[in-house]
Amino acid sequence: MKLSIERGTLLKALAQAQSVVERRNTIPILANVLIEAEGAQVSFRATDLDIEVVDRAPAMVERPGATTVSAVMLHEIVRKLPDGALVNLTEDPASGRLSIMAGRSSFSLATLPKEDFPVMATSEYSSNFSAKASDLRRLFDKAKFAISTEETRYYLNGVYLHVSTGEEGQVLRAVATDGHRLARIDTPLPEGATGMPGVIVPRKTVNELRKLLDDDEATIAVSVSETKIRFATPAITLTSKVIDGTFPDYTRVIPTGNTRRLEVDASEFAKAVDRVATVSSERSRAVKLSLDEDRLILSVNAPDSGAAEEELAVAYSDERLEIGFNAKYLLEIASQVDRENAVFLFNSSGDPTLMREGNDTSAIYVVMPMRV
Known part of the structure; x- marks a missing residue:
């Protein structure tokens, strides 16, 4: 694998990927990011087995290929490189290392085989729809402060996203509660979301999702199944398991x-x-x-x-x-x-x-x- 990419583009793509990686890992491969270069783009995939994020960026690919390196280490190196630098990434299969070169700086990082990297199984999504980034951001931002941090009541450790009936008809609703306070936020129901199963989106996913929703004009493709939820823009795909539990009947406490x-x-x-x-x-x-x-x-x-x-x-x-x-x-x-x-x-x-x-x-x- 050999490619060249602009430092700012690389940093943005790596920032999302490395934040998913758990700092304390007993499985070495989970500390790595999977880099896949093909055509005119490179993708960076990271996972903690519950959330998977794939960030795609344009690059000049000289030799296609794939490898995995430490996500945090690579992010730190790129962060410290000068603005506007052109970064060259070259994998040497013989030595099992990835070399990073920019200007007069050069680094060499140990790699792990790409075959060992766990890729989240794709599931059949029963519901697919598109929503404006600003609508989704409002739903999650206004509800997340009420998410419970009590591990014993794990089914409250997220935002319950479901279809409900509001004063104006059917709505997409986000609810979070920790037993002391509750937030219930509605937005008009996006087209195609009618049959969506109600799912509890975990706290970590809600925090990671925030980075996808910065652009008010963006449209987010949302796919939901009983066990997973996926949010996608042309550049980033965030897939997450949902909390396996039943959210309590919140209407009784309102x-x-x-x-x-x-x-x-x-x-x-x-x-x-x-x-x-x-x-x-x-x-x-x-x-x-x-x-x-x-x-x-x-x-x-x-x-x-x-x-x-x-x-x-x-x-x-x-x-x-x-x-x-x-x-x-x-x-x-x-x-x-x-x-x-x-x-x-x-x-x-x-x-x-x-x-x-x-x-x-x-x-x-x-x-x-x-x-x-």
Whole structure:
């Protein structure tokens, strides 16, 4: 194998591949990236056996071929090369090494046989559709903060992507919850997605997928089966196993009878919560909300460190209410609001609270209160 490729193009392709590779590997081949050169392009494939990413880039291929080298090492070398450099990759089968040359720099890396590299089995995808990158990004970005990190409830360690019925008809819906807060985000159902099976997309996949969705204009081809999900652009294909488990019935925890309505400027609210939470102990981080006619008082009382209070002008016309929340949860939910105003709907100090952006019901959040 012998090829030449521009340093920036190579770095971009390697960045996606090497981030999938697990740093601590007991299987040496999994630390490697499979480089395959043919025609006028080169592809870089990396896997951790649960996720596989293939990144394709244009290159001048002098001699086609394939080999595997350390993904992290190759990425580091290319990252440190000067901008605009032309990188030459040459595999020497006799010595089992890959030489990397750019300008006056040359490196030689050990390779492992390409035959040992595990390629994820292709599965029959029962559903194939296309979606705008901006729509998918909104679904996952707004839901992922609520993904559980508790390994015992593994079925909550991802985003539940499924077809559901919203106020405007059928929607593609993403739901995540950790038992303390919940995010439910809808987007219009893409053509061809009607029969899609509901799948739980793992946390790591959600984070890797973010890199594919940067370009607002891009269209992503999505393929779904009972066991796998695949996202593809012309340059990158990301395939992932889905979590083998049943996502709980989240509709039961979304309150429908909350009538006490608070409307507040989202960014002002987030800043105020952040300020008063400064004095609270890390362990509880509880913030009390005291609501009265068009007035909200945020307070924290931490006996070991101090107290804080801040008043905000809000729109609220129901009876007095005092309710406590974990400050971190409040901040994370408030930071999801793209519009100016956040609307909170309360029932009582012991019941779950619903939050949405103005009157938009395509993104709703539920947070459990705390005793304060």
